[in-house]
Amino acid sequence: MKLVKHILETKGRDVWSIGPDDSVFDAITMMSERSVGALPVLYAGKLIGIISERDYTRKVILKGKASKETPVKEIMSAPVIFTTPDAPIEKCMALMTARHIRHLPIVDGGELIGIISIGDLVKAIIEQQETWIRELENHVLEQTSIV
Amino acid sequence: MKLVKHILETKGRDVWSIGPDDSVFDAITMMSERSVGALPVLYAGKLIGIISERDYTRKVILKGKASKETPVKEIMSAPVIFTTPDAPIEKCMALMTARHIRHLPIVDGGELIGIISIGDLVKAIIEQQETWIRELENHVLEQTSIV
Numbered sequence: 678m679k680l681v682k683h684i685l686e687t688k689g690r691d692v693w694s695i696g697p698d699d700s701v702f703d704a705i706t707m708m709s710e711r712s713v714g715a716l717p718v719l720y721a722g723k724l725i726g727i728i729s730e731r732d733y734t735r736k737v738i739l740k741g742k743a744s745k746e747t748p749v750k751e752i753m754s755a756p757v758i759f760t761t762p763d764a765p766i767e768k769c770m771a772l773m774t775a776r777h778i779r780h781l782p783i784v785d786g787g788e789l790i791g792i793i794s795i796g797d798l799v800k801a802i803i804e805q806q807e808t809w810i811r812e813l814e815n816h817v818l819e820q821t822s823i824v
Numbered sequence: 825m826k827l828v829k830h831i832l833e834t835k836g837r838d839v840w841s842i843g844p845d846d847s848v849f850d851a852i853t854m855m856s857e858r859s860v861g862a863l864p865v866l867y868a869g870k871l872i873g874i875i876s877e878r879d880y881t882r883k884v885i886l887k888g889k890a891s892k893e894t895p896v897k898e899i900m901s902a903p904v905i906f907t908t909p910d911a912p913i914e915k916c917m918a919l920m921t922a923r924h925i926r927h928l929p930i931v932d933g934g935e936l937i938g939i940i941s942i943g944d945l946v947k948a949i950i951e952q953q954e955t956w957i958r959e960l961e962n963h964v965l966e967q968t969s970i971v
Contacts, residue, residue, distance in 0.1 A: 702885065709882045730877040735856045738849065738891055767953070774947050779926075795942055800921050802949070806914070 681769060681783055682762035684801050685791045692791055694719045695728065697750035701737055704728050704749050715780040717789055718753045724782055724789045726753035731779075759784045762791075766805075770798050828916060828930055829909035831948050832938045839938055841866045842875065844897035848884055851875050851896050862927040864936055865900050871929055871936045873900035878926075906931045909938075913952075917945050 695704045695716045715729035728749050736752040737744050759782040769781055773795055783791040842851045842863045862876035875896050883899040884891050906929040916928055920942055930938040
């Protein structure tokens with residue numbers, strides 16, 4: 678069974694984050710530069726929220742706000758739904774589907790150690806299925822060689 | 825094997841779309857009202873592009889543009905990657921992962937008949953796995969009753 682930490686091992690543990698008092702403009706600039714769809718919001722090293730392309734799309738101009746004058750804390754999603762490195766990927770998939778979220782921060786001992794996206798999970802599942810197929814094929818080959 | 829059309833049957837075939845000359849502001853208003861993350865762009869009934877929360881986040885204010893004065897065609901992603909109703913969901917997953925996209929329009933005989941998101945695919949896969957588990961459990965029960 679594949680766990681969240683196995684995804685982090687492949688993906689790397691670089692986590693970009695933003696502060697609650699930084700501007701939304703700074704947040705979307707960082708998202709674009711880092712090619713990510715969401716950023717964890719950290720205050721004094723603690724995960725207090727998450728800001729995504731969806732938060733930006735729905736809560737700034739449509740609410741009459743401007744991205745350069747709006748602080749991240751005003752539009753971030755909080756409290757944050759997160760998980761731990763030992764969570765199985767199937768459980769994360771079910772959680773993300775049920776809560777309609779695309780990004781899941783990974784917290785270990787109170788510390789943010791990574792973030793996985795629904796795309797990362799799908800990629801991991803495809804790889805897992807390919808491994809199973811190879812194992813099944815090997816099994817068939819072994820049986821054939823016995824006969 | 826589950827196909828795209830099976831997802832559309834559950835999800836319904838209502839497709840919201842926008843025109844290339846509509847403003848980006850109108851597009852994000854519709855996305856918010858319909859609770860969707862992307863809209864197909866239709867011109868004379870033909871699918872010519874797709875506009876997503878990502879396009880909005882990366883190609884408007886960060887490029888010095890304003891959402892009310894920018895037409896959809898200026899920031900939409902085109903040409904569009906799409907599929908047909910008979911595509912297996914595993915193939916769609918692989919396609920979306922490889923191309924880093926979250927939304928896949930479904931075209932049948934030249935006509936747009938739906939759009940599926942990566943979340944829809946994940947949901948379908950979870951349901952499929954639950955069915956397999958139930959089948960395996962029944963199989964085990966049958967074997968036990970023979971013994």
